[in-house]
Amino acid sequence: MPQPIEGLRPLADTVDAFVLDLWGVVHGGQAPFPGVVETLQALRAAGKPIAFVTNAPVRAHHVAAHLRSMGLGEAYDALVTSGEATYERLSEAYAGGRYLPVGPSWAKLLHDELPLTAAGDVAEADVLLVVGLDEQRPEPEQYDAELQAARARDLPLICANPDRVIVVQDGTYSWCAGALADRYVALGGRVEWMGKPDPAIFARAAGMVGVTDPSRVAVVGDGLPTDIAGANAYGAKSVLITRGIHARDLGIQPGEVAAVGALRDLVGRHGFNPDYALASLAW
Known part of the structure; x- marks a missing residue:
C-alpha cells in the first residue's frame, strides 16, 4: 500500500535525482498543471536534477520544442522519449x-x-x-x-x-x-x-544526470503499468500521481485525494507497487 504524501519534499533527502513522467504529471498537452512550475523550481533549488521520461512517440527534440512552448524549456536536465527509442530500434534492425x-x-x-x-x-x-x-x-x-x-x-x-x-x-x-x-x-x-515500462529507459535517464544507483532515484508517474512497473523493475523509489490516467478508476476528479481503500484496490488489481501516492505534483 503506497504511503500518501502531500509533496516531494520528504523524498528529497533520500534520493539524488527525480525521473518524471510528462503527460498526466507535468502537463496535459497544453500547459503545466497548477503547482508544477513551482515544484520543478524547488527540486532544482534543492540540488536535485530532473530527467523527464515520456512515452511520447516522437524524437526528443520535438518534445523539447513542445516543452519550450509551455515555458518549461529550462525546467529539466535530461529528456528521454519512447519515440527516440523507436527511431533507434528501427534504424538498427529495419x-x-x-x-x-x-x-x-x-x-x-x-x-x-x-x-x-x-x-x-x-x-x-x-x-x-x-x-x-x-x-x-x-x-x-x-x-x-x-x-x-x-x-x-x-x-x-x-x-x-x-x-x-x-x-x-x-x-x-x-x-x-x-x-x-x-x-x-x-x-x-x-x-x-518501446519506452516505459522497460527499466533500461529509466537507467538511461538517470545516467544522463549522473546517477547510476537505482535506489537513489525517485520515479514519479501516473501510470501503474508503465511508470510504476518500470520503477519497480529498475529498483527505484516510486510515486504514483493520482490525477492522471487512474483518476476515474479511483472515482476522483484530477487533483483530489484518493480514498485509501480505492487506492489499495487499484494497486492490488494491477500488481505494481508504488512507494508513495500524491494527488498532483507538488513540493
Whole structure:
C-alpha cells in the first residue's frame, strides 16, 4: 500500500535525482498543471536534477520544442522519449526496409526521420509501426482487420507508445498505441514495446544526470503499468500521481485525494507497487 504524501519534499533527502513522467504529471498537452512550475523550481533549488521520461512517440527534440512552448524549456536536465527509442530500434534492425504506418497525422514527425520507406499496405510491409490511433479511427476495434492481416504475415509490430490511454488537459481520455498492441498480442502477434515500462529507459535517464544507483532515484508517474512497473523493475523509489490516467478508476476528479481503500484496490488489481501516492505534483 503506497504511503500518501502531500509533496516531494520528504523524498528529497533520500534520493539524488527525480525521473518524471510528462503527460498526466507535468502537463496535459497544453500547459503545466497548477503547482508544477513551482515544484520543478524547488527540486532544482534543492540540488536535485530532473530527467523527464515520456512515452511520447516522437524524437526528443520535438518534445523539447513542445516543452519550450509551455515555458518549461529550462525546467529539466535530461529528456528521454519512447519515440527516440523507436527511431533507434528501427534504424538498427529495419534500416532500408518498409514499414506500415499506423497513427495520427502528426506521426509524420517520426516517420519523416526514419531510414525506412512507408509501405502502402500490409502486403508490402516488413514491420508494422504503431504510433497511435488516427483521427478518423478513434477506437481500437476499428483496426482489427489491419491487425489480422499483419498477423497472417507474422509481421512484427513496433509499439512506439506503450501507454494504453492518455489524459489530456481537460481531463478527458484518448486511446494510445498500447491499446492496439494489446489487440495484436491477443491475436498471437509479436510486439516490441518501446519506452516505459522497460527499466533500461529509466537507467538511461538517470545516467544522463549522473546517477547510476537505482535506489537513489525517485520515479514519479501516473501510470501503474508503465511508470510504476518500470520503477519497480529498475529498483527505484516510486510515486504514483493520482490525477492522471487512474483518476476515474479511483472515482476522483484530477487533483483530489484518493480514498485509501480505492487506492489499495487499484494497486492490488494491477500488481505494481508504488512507494508513495500524491494527488498532483507538488513540493
